[in-house]
Amino acid sequence: xxxxxxxxxxxxxxxxxxxxxxxxxxxxxxxxxxxxxxxxxxxxxxxxxxxxxxxxxxxxxxxxxxxxxxxxxxxxxxxxxxxxxxxxxxxxxxxxxxxxxxxxxxxxxxxxxxxxxxxxxxxxxxxxxxxxxxxxxxxxxxxxxxxxxxxxxxxxxxxxxxxxxxxxxxxxxxxxxxxxxxxxxxxxxxxxxxxxxxxxxxxxxxxxxxxxxxxxxxxxxxxxxxxxxxxxxxxxxxxxxxxxxxxxxxxxxxxxxxxxxxxxxxxxxxxxxxxxxxxxxxxxxxxxxxxxxxxxxxxxxxxxxxxxxxxxxxxxxxxxxxxxxxxxxxxxxxxxxxxxxxxxxxxxxxxxxxxxxxxxxxxxxxxxxxxxxxxxxxxxxxxxxxxxxxxxxxxxxxxxxxxxxxxxxxxxxxxxxxxxxxxxxxxxxxxxxxxxxxxxxxxxxxxxxxxxxxxxxxxxxxxxxxxxxxxxxxxxxxxxxxxxxxxxxxxxxxxxxxxxxxxxxxxxxxxxxxxxxxxxxxxxxx
Amino acid sequence: xxxxxxxxxxxxxxxxxxxxxxxxxxxxxxxxxxxxxxxxxxxxxxxxxxxxxxxxxxxxxxxxxxxxxxxxxxxxxxxxxxxxxxxxxxxxxxxxxxxxxxxxxxxxxxxxxxxxxxxxxxxxxxxxxxxxxxxxxxxxxxxxxxxxxxxxxxxxxxxxxxxxxxxxxxxxxxxxxxxxxxxxxxxxxxxxxxxxxxxxxxxxxxxxxxxxxxxxxxxxxxxxxxxxxxxxxxxxxxxxxxxxxxxxxxxxxxxxxxxxxxxxxxxxxxxxxxxxxxxxxxxxxxxxxxxxxxxxxxxxxxxxxxxxxxxxxxxxxxxxxxxxxxxxxxxxxxxxx
Numbered sequence: 001x002x003x004x005x006x007x008x009x010x011x012x013x014x015x016x017x018x019x020x021x022x023x024x025x026x027x028x029x030x031x032x033x034x035x036x037x038x039x040x041x042x043x044x045x046x047x048x049x050x051x052x053x054x055x056x057x058x059x060x061x062x063x064x065x066x067x068x069x070x071x072x073x074x075x076x077x078x079x080x081x082x083x084x085x086x087x088x089x090x091x092x093x094x095x096x097x098x099x100x101x102x103x104x105x106x107x108x109x110x111x112x113x114x115x116x117x118x119x120x121x122x123x124x125x126x127x128x129x130x131x132x133x134x135x136x137x138x139x140x141x142x143x144x145x146x147x148x149x150x151x152x153x154x155x156x157x158x159x160x161x162x163x164x165x166x167x168x169x170x171x172x173x174x175x176x177x178x179x180x181x182x183x184x185x186x187x188x189x190x191x192x193x194x195x196x197x198x199x200x201x202x203x204x205x206x207x208x209x210x211x212x213x214x215x216x217x218x219x220x221x222x223x224x225x226x227x228x229x230x231x232x233x234x235x236x237x238x239x240x241x242x243x244x245x246x247x248x249x250x251x252x253x254x255x256x257x258x259x260x261x262x263x264x265x266x267x268x269x270x271x272x273x274x275x276x277x278x279x280x281x282x283x284x285x286x287x288x289x290x291x292x293x294x295x296x297x298x299x300x301x302x303x304x305x306x307x308x309x310x311x312x313x314x315x316x317x318x319x320x321x322x323x324x325x326x327x328x329x330x331x332x333x334x335x336x337x338x339x340x341x342x343x344x345x346x347x348x349x350x351x352x353x354x355x356x357x358x359x360x361x362x363x364x365x366x367x368x369x370x371x372x373x374x375x376x377x378x379x380x381x382x383x384x385x386x387x388x389x390x391x392x393x394x395x396x397x398x399x400x401x402x403x404x405x406x407x408x409x410x411x412x413x414x415x416x417x418x419x420x421x422x423x424x425x426x427x428x429x430x431x432x433x434x435x436x437x438x439x440x441x442x443x444x445x446x447x448x449x450x451x452x453x454x455x456x457x458x459x460x461x462x463x464x465x466x467x468x469x470x471x472x473x474x475x476x477x478x479x480x481x482x483x484x485x486x487x488x489x490x491x492x493x494x495x496x497x498x499x500x501x502x503x504x505x506x507x508x509x510x511x512x513x514x515x516x517x518x519x520x521x522x523x524x525x526x
Numbered sequence: 527x528x529x530x531x532x533x534x535x536x537x538x539x540x541x542x543x544x545x546x547x548x549x550x551x552x553x554x555x556x557x558x559x560x561x562x563x564x565x566x567x568x569x570x571x572x573x574x575x576x577x578x579x580x581x582x583x584x585x586x587x588x589x590x591x592x593x594x595x596x597x598x599x600x601x602x603x604x605x606x607x608x609x610x611x612x613x614x615x616x617x618x619x620x621x622x623x624x625x626x627x628x629x630x631x632x633x634x635x636x637x638x639x640x641x642x643x644x645x646x647x648x649x650x651x652x653x654x655x656x657x658x659x660x661x662x663x664x665x666x667x668x669x670x671x672x673x674x675x676x677x678x679x680x681x682x683x684x685x686x687x688x689x690x691x692x693x694x695x696x697x698x699x700x701x702x703x704x705x706x707x708x709x710x711x712x713x714x715x716x717x718x719x720x721x722x723x724x725x726x727x728x729x730x731x732x733x734x735x736x737x738x739x740x741x742x743x744x745x746x747x748x749x750x751x752x753x754x755x756x757x758x759x760x761x762x763x764x765x766x767x768x769x770x771x772x773x774x775x776x777x778x779x780x781x782x783x784x785x786x787x788x789x790x791x792x793x794x795x796x797x798x799x800x801x802x803x804x805x806x807x808x809x810x811x812x813x814x815x816x817x818x819x820x821x822x823x824x825x826x827x828x829x830x831x832x833x834x835x836x837x838x839x840x841x842x843x844x845x846x847x848x849x850x851x852x853x854x855x856x857x858x859x860x861x862x863x
Contacts, residue, residue, distance in 0.1 A: 022695065027817075030607045038562065126579045127609075134566050194609060210618055211809035213695055233695045237807045241674060246689045249682050405556030405822045412560060412567060423565060436566065447567025 019230035021524060023517065024237045024252035028211050032197040034173040035115060036127050038134075043170040044517040045214055045234060050092070051173035051199035054083055054108065055164060059521065060510035062280065062332075062428025064164050068103065068174055068200065069152075078159035078468055083108070085150040090221045091176045092204045094196055096188070099178055103200055105146035110177035112144040112154075122180045124190045131171035135426070159466050161473065165427035170516075174200065202227045202520035211236055228508075228523035247272060247501055253524065254502040254509065256517070260318045260377055266501050277511040278331045279498040281375040282324050282433070283422035284490040285366070285386065286449040291417055293364075298356035300488040303418075304342035305349035306393045307491060312385055316378050317494055324492035326481045328433045331513060332425070333470070334477035339485035349393045361394025367411065367419040368401045374515070375422035375496050382420060382493070412446030420493075421449050424515055430477045435461050438489065450489035457483045539839065544594040547831040551824055558582065558606055558822035580606050580824075593828060602829035607821050612829045615814065621704030622692060623810035626733060626802070627795035629726050634734035635741055635788050642745025642784075647772070649750065657742060665739030669801040673732045677805075680728060687728050690807035694721040729806035733799050737791030744787040748780040755779070782853040789845030796841065797834040 027041045034047035047053075056067035069083040089103040114123040115132040132138060140163065143155040156163065166172065179198045183190055197205050200223070203216035214234040218227045235252065237243045243255045244262045248269060258266070266272050287294035287303070294300060309323050325341035328334070353361065366386055369379030376382065380401070387397040397418075402410060411419055426432050435442065440458040442448035457480050464476035484490075498511050508521045559576040568576075577583050581592075596603060602612040641657040648654055664672075681689045693699065693706055697718040702709045710719040752758060753776050761771050798812025811830065818826035 020695065028608075031609060036609075038564065128576055128579055130562060130576070133572060134563075134568065191609070207698060209809060210615060211807070211813060212692055215695075215698075235691065235695060235807070236809075237690055238804050238813065239807075242677065242690050242805060242807065245674075245677050245682055249685065249689050251689055251691075403556065404820060405558070405561040406554075408560045408564065409555065409557045421565060442567060445567035445569050446563075447565060 020233055021229040021231065021519065021522065022233045022235055022251065022253045023519070024243050024246055024255040025234045025517075026236075026240070026243070026256050027238060028236055029208075029214070031194040032205065032208070033124075033175075033193045034170045035111075035129060035132070035175070036124070036194070037170070038130050040515055046197060047170035047173040047199075047201075048516050048518045049201060049203045049216055049232065050197050050205055051175070051201045052089075053168050053170075053172050053174060055168045057168050057428070057512070057514065057516075059518070060277070060512065062165070062425075062513055064168055067168075068108075072164075074468075079156045081154040081156070081163070082147075083152045083154070085152065086223065087150060089200050089223045091179065091200055092198050092219060094198060094205070096186070096192075096196070097179050097182055097198060099176065099198075101178060103174070103176075104149045105152045106149075106177045107174050108152045109144050109146050110180065111172070111174045112141065114180075115171075116141060116144070122177070122184070122190065124193070129171070131169070135166050135169070135171075137166060159468065161465060161468055162427060162429040162431050165429050165432075169427050176200075202518075203229075203232050211238075222520075224520065227520050229519060232519055244501075247503075250503070252503070253506055254500065257374065258499050258501045260316075260320045260499075263318070263320065263499055263501075271504055273502060273504045273506070275500045275502070275509065275511055276320075276497045277513065278322075278329060279374060279496050280329055280331060280425040280428065280513040280515075281422060282327060282329055282495055283373075283376040283420070283493045284324070284327070285493060286419050286421060286490050287488070288414060288417050288419070288449075288451055289489055290414060290451040293356065293358060293362060294417065296356050297487065298352050299358065300491075301342070302349045302352035302356065302393065303390065303395065304488055304491050305345045305352065306395070307342075307386060307389050308344045309341075309493065310344070311389075312382055313494055315385060316376075316381055317496055320499060321494040321496040324495050325485065327438060327484055327490070327492065328430050328477075328481070329425075329495040332428065332430055332433070334430050334474040336478045336481040336485075338478075339481050341485075342488070342491075346392055353393055353395075358394075361396065363396045363398070365398045365400050365417045367407065367416045368399055369420045369422075370401050370407055371404050373422055373424075374498065375424060375494070376420060377496075379420050411449055414451050416449070419449050422493075426514070428514065430473075431461065431465050434477065434480060435465065438484070452487070452489035454483060454487060454489075457487070540598070541594070543832055543835045544597050545590070546835060547597075547828045548590050548593050550831055551819065551822070551827040552586075556822050558824060561822050562606075582824075597828075597832060602832070603825035605818070605823050605826050607818070607823045607826075612825050615826070616811075616829065616833070618701070618704060619809060619811050619814050621706075622808060623798050623803075623812065624796065625705055625707060626726060626729055626799065626808055626810060627792070629730035630734035630799075631737060631788065631792055631795055633730065634736075634738040634791070637734075638738050638741030639745050639784065642742045643749060643772075643777075645742065645746040646749035646753070654746075658746065661735075661739040661742040664735035667735070669732060669736070670805060672735070673728075673802065673805040676728055676732055688725055690805070692722065692725050692807075692809055693718060694725070697721060729802050729808050732805075733795065733802040737788070737795070740787050740791060741784070745780065745784045748783040749776055752776045752779045778852070782849040785849050785852065786845055789841055789848075792845075793838045793841040796837050 029042035029045035031037050031042060032046045034051055037043055037046060052068050054069040055064050058065050068086050070086050072081055072083045074081055085105060091099040091103060110122060114120045115129045116138060140156055140160055141154060142157050145153050147153055176198050180190060183192050202219055202222050204219050206215040206217055208214045216232040218230050220226050237246060240257055240259050246252045247255050267274050287300050289295055313321055313323060325339055326336055366383055368383035369376055383399045387399060390397050423437055436447055438448055439461055440453035443451050443453050460476045460480040464473045467473050500511050505524045507523045507525050558580055559573050562576055604611055645654040645657040677689050680686050699706060699709050699718060700713055702712050706722040710722055758775055761775055798810050800812035800816050803810045803812040815830035
């Protein structure tokens, strides 16, 4: 017996079934209800795998295209959207629930009404629907109603151009009203939505082991056709070095969040291929413009001139990023290529600093990001480089950091002087970058870390938000970027590339600029 | 009277543990509501609303009373991150920690005891130095670095063991006890049992090197100590065979100290091995609690601290009791008292 057992131990390990597709992800999802999750890890595990939305983003782009809604029309006053829904779409079934009807307008109304109205009978008690509110849809939508089984009408309080793109976001995933009702009836409660999700999407949820695995099977009745992957498995591997090792040993077909320094070694491995695409992100150093001396434009200019952006890109991004000069990335429409980036000019920086009344420099703080993000893999390193650069013009920088929740809390209050931050877009709209991070309202909300409220800039953003013609919006955002370049509330650092490391066998994978992981069109070659 | 005294003691323990669990996480700055919001920011009203949903708007004493009253009946609330009952997550993660701790402790106790005895018997020889320095080396190596070397060598290069995880992804283990060694057998999946064994080897090996050094040193030292006692010398002068002396007299008397050191190690391992669990993607308690501290998930951290303190008390108590059983000295003292 003992011998048999030992022999079994030494058998080849990876007798993996050929129809298993393994995605090595970085963390456990917080929930499988896409309406209440706020982090990318959870969205990939819930909305991308299990659900559909009224509209979706064309793979690899931020272009909006039909999904559960086949078509839509917009009223003259641009406040009423009418969606025609797709017919013949089936919800998944699980051990406790078998749908008796196909997807229809009731599900859409239920999906949005519960998020709009906390008193709705199917609204989850104490769920705050954070993402829905963060996108301010609670203040935008006045009503959602069904006019017939396959027609839904959204009434808005004011015209808003990013609205359609918002409906393609994860929190807008369409849930089954019938399932929610059955959960109430059977006494299981709406909490079950978070552990036993039912959607219309490419994969059917099978099981979840916290910090270990999530398993799905292909949806045989998927309205786009059954996915080629039979079993989709998310394996949770927290440490990125270990994920890389697992990639090398063939235990993952695709992995999330590779470290820039591992890419070169991986690219030499013949069993592995690397795709990359521009990321929809930006990293920056914000000057707290409410505080001296950063209220003075000359000081902001001087510091921008003293920083050597090229060295940051070389050291931190290792050819996986490009220099940023605007708050939005170049892949986004309305990117202004004509704005000038600050050059690297130490002498001129010294001169400006003297003009600003600091001939001998000054002492200040730079807060460095305590967590690695795709847009900034190593905040501490960036801090050290900035510190060395600014020492050359006499500005003594003290590097400060806290753990992430504390960092957020203190920066929201405006305790910082200079601070590192960044952003990854939600829906591909420029409003989602500029208004979220530089609008006047964002000063109070805490996400305008420069605490910079510029009337003219803000007016342009608000006009662009209500305008519908893309050409008009583009020119407004272009103008806003000119003001940004002149006023320098930030020192923009970089837009990082997204790298996806996958087995050479993976076919049909497209990198989403929004950072989504969607495997509905992916297959494995033999 | 004795019952009353015992009751008072237990109440005291309970109040102390719950006060500690409640306050430790609240002493560090960082607002759970702001963590939920992230880089995006939110208005004051939204922050207040989220805080209210988390029950953080109430005064601290009320929060504490609620927490301890619930803890008394074993209700630790819901995780603010996953919104699931803390206990239901604990039920899944705890057996993983216990399983790993058990295997790690088993091999390190056996090997540690053996090496310790060898070192003591062959004192100041090559064997002695070898055993002691080897175990110290294992202890001194940073787990993360050490673990990566082990992974690189045994998994990536030799392909003997999987890099990380608890069982091959192809198996579905129905939850019965949560212990994979048991559940795989209970559901009749022999292959799954073998797979679980393969997956535990590397993490248990790496984790076990920490208590190993302690056990080697304590067993060596206590055997040497006892060997110099008068009664051992008497036995030797009487001409008893050395083997008999070693096991009958020396080892028996050295055992209490060795047991105490194993107990200490057990208390440590049972509260979750953060680094080993992270490195080997082992779905246990250590990582869960660390993640929850990062996210300021108060209910989980409270429960985690509560459990950790409780387990240390229980393990120490068990160790004390078993030492009393095996130690002739203490047994006699008890009898006398």
